[in-house]
Amino acid sequence: MSSEPLLRLDAVGKRFGGLTVLDKVSFTVAAGEIVGLVGPNGSGKTTTINVISGVHRADAGRILLNGTPVQTRPGFRLARMGINRTFQVPKPFRSMTVRENIEVSAHFCGHDQVDIAAILAETDLAAHAGQAAGSLTVNQQKMLDLARALATGPQILLIDEIGAGLNPQELAVVAILLQRLAARGIAMIVVEHLLDFLNRITERVIVLGAGRMLFEGTLRAASQDPEVVAAFIGG
Numbered sequence: 001m002s003s004e005p006l007l008r009l010d011a012v013g014k015r016f017g018g019l020t021v022l023d024k025v026s027f028t029v030a031a032g033e034i035v036g037l038v039g040p041n042g043s044g045k046t047t048t049i050n051v052i053s054g055v056h057r058a059d060a061g062r063i064l065l066n067g068t069p070v071q072t073r074p075g076f077r078l079a080r081m082g083i084n085r086t087f088q089v090p091k092p093f094r095s096m097t098v099r100e101n102i103e104v105s106a107h108f109c110g111h112d113q114v115d116i117a118a119i120l121a122e123t124d125l126a127a128h129a130g131q132a133a134g135s136l137t138v139n140q141q142k143m144l145d146l147a148r149a150l151a152t153g154p155q156i157l158l159i160d161e162i163g164a165g166l167n168p169q170e171l172a173v174v175a176i177l178l179q180r181l182a183a184r185g186i187a188m189i190v191v192e193h194l195l196d197f198l199n200r201i202t203e204r205v206i207v208l209g210a211g212r213m214l215f216e217g218t219l220r221a222a223s224q225d226p227e228v229v230a231a232f233i234g235g
């Protein structure tokens with residue numbers, strides 16, 4: 001059996017023009033593990049998700065999925081290999097129904113046998129299955145984004161600020177859902193500003209500051225780390 005973690009980032013770097021946005025970012029994620037990714041605005045959290053999911057190509061370092069380097073593969077190939085994501089601003093096909101949106105994702109990744117009804121139920125969208133995606137509330141669109149990612153049969157989900165705008169009850173429902181997915185073996189990197197929400201679903205966080213990893217460990221220890229505190233106050 002391989003001892004390689006599900007996902008490994010090894011000294012990943014990304015520049016936009018003269019701006020270094022990620023600098024030697026290295027961490028691992030195991031199957032079924034939820035890892036929080038936190039940091040001040042502009043610290044590189046979404047860019048980290050973007051390079052892992054192939055939206056942007058890392059220009060230094062390696063990204064390995066089950067030991068296979070994948071940093072040069074395009075996003076659609078990564079989705080088929082089991083790396084999928086949600087977006088800060090969901091992007092469903094607005095004129096298609098909720099069900100059709102999920103079916104398209106499943107089909108795209110060759111998962112035509114996927115249980116759409118189960119995904120609709122799990123994401124609390126069953127009552128909206130026949131509705132145009134564009135008519136959903138923003139929060140329902142976030143659930144649809146997650147549903148579409150689930151339909152691809154992901155090994156790892158990259159979840160970008162799913163909690164923003166949700167009320168405490170909605171947050172609790174999402175926290176339980178993410179924990180249930182993790183219990184099924186799906187790994188997650190969760191980018192989030194809501195630390196209470198993160199605390200509910202994981203202890204292990206990675207803290208970025210200006211594209212560098214400042215800290216990796218428990219949220220409690222992060223909150224007591226002088227470099228982390230300085231980055232947040234500065235941010």
Ligand SMILES: Nc1ncnc2c1ncn2[C@@H]1O[C@H](COP(=O)(O)OP(=O)(O)OP(=O)(O)O)[C@@H](O)[C@H]1O
Pocket residue numbers: 016021039040041042043044045046047048
């Ligand atoms: N496509 C791009 N072109 C140029 N600069 C970019 C691009 N994407 C991100 N950046 C810059 O990279 C830096 C990191 O952005 P990123 O969105 O990764 O931060 P973040 O930690 O996710 O922030 P937030 O918490 O506000 O979402 C910022 O300075 C941002 O302006």
